[in-house]
Amino acid sequence: MAGALMEYKALELGYTVSWEELTDPPLLYSAVADGQVDVYPSSWAERNHVGYIEPYAEQLEDLGAYQSGAISFLAVPEHSEMQSIEDIPEYWEEIGERIVGIEPGAGLTQQMIDDVLPAYGFEETDMVTSSTPAMLVELENAIAAGEEVVVTLWNPYWPMSEFDVRPLDDPLGAFGEPEGLHYVATAGFSEEHPELAEWVEDFELSDDEFNALENLIVNEYEDGDEQAAVEEWLQEFPGTLQRRLWRKLSVLSPRTPPTPQIWASELFAGIKRPTREIDRQTQHGRKALTLGLLAK
Incomplete structure (x- = not known):
């Protein structure tokens, strides 16, 4: 659902946006690492998906967590x-x-x-x-x-x-502590797309906000109408999320990209994220963005 919000912002910034649906996490992270997909917007990057991320760690960039629970x-x-x-x-x-x-x-x-x-x-x-x-x-x-x-x-x-x-209560703590949901991108994304990366850095969702948007998209709107769902959702949360979405964009400088986040998991501590030259597709002179989605 955070992907629908990134699409909303990217469209406003003049991007063309497409979605790539893949069947399981290893394929999706491989596609992000290779640049076939630019961003996976629902990554459980701190624990749940670490095993899928590890083989591609040096080809990925953590743009930050937008939900911490x-x-x-x-x-x-x-x-x-x-x-x-x-x-x-x-x-x-x-x-x-x-x-x-x-x-x-x-x-x-x-x-x-x-x-x-x-x-x-x-x-x-x-x-x-x-x-x-x-x-x-x-x-x-x-x-x-x-x-x-x-x-x-x-x-x-x-x-x-x-x-x-x-x-159900988990008295043995087998599921562990809550973790963050992250935007994970192809390495070099924040340098190539500073406005989107800065927006992610300043972006957060509560459980209620996330669940309300997801319910609209999944249950109230047809496939392809996700942006209409976002419009309705923004009316429901006008005083909180909208301020977060737009408050920094007016002062962004495209010449000063944000510093990429490091991985929250200690597994990735100390790994320097390389900057790669990525051949991005463009359409009619507009920047193109491909977002990843896990099929369910």
Whole structure:
């Protein structure tokens, strides 16, 4: 959803904008590293996606985090009697003897396999991978029927605002602390596109703002109408986000690009981001921007 906002700002600055949809995180980060995609605007760069980023670290640039409270968890309907992950075995038969996951290649799925399932004594086969839409159908059906279900979920994400759903307590801390959502770009992006990079540096979203925009785009507008959704959303949040979006642009100097951010993860500490010459496509003399999207 932060990508739709970057598109909104880029269009105002005279860019042509396109989207590249890829099926899993490794392909997407490879495309950003190669310059096929300029920016991935929804990167869990501090922990969840570190394994995907590491092979391309020197070809990527972290433009900064726009949301600091992103976290994954196991979730249940609001009516559930379960309060903690430790309660799941007691309700194992009621939930169909499985935890409902998402795509096999997702960072959350790997986090479940590596950290969460073993921490609580589950086997890898206790989680059924499927797809994000299939998981949401299972969740919505259980809510409507008053039944028990356990799904992998995260926030910010629009169902957290639209469904009667809540996280299970994680007493062992297997999911870790909240992390930031980052704009990750091809190395050299901030020098080539200083206005957009400066906007990202000064940009932040709350959970409510993120979820409201995502809900509009996913559920209220058709594909291709994302910018109309942004326009409606800006009317809903006129006094907060709009000021953040535009307040620095009037004083930007294109001759003074911002300093690229370093990676928040210690894994990338000390790596110097090289500046590369990138052959950007242009259309009718306008700058072109390609944003990355994970297919779901």
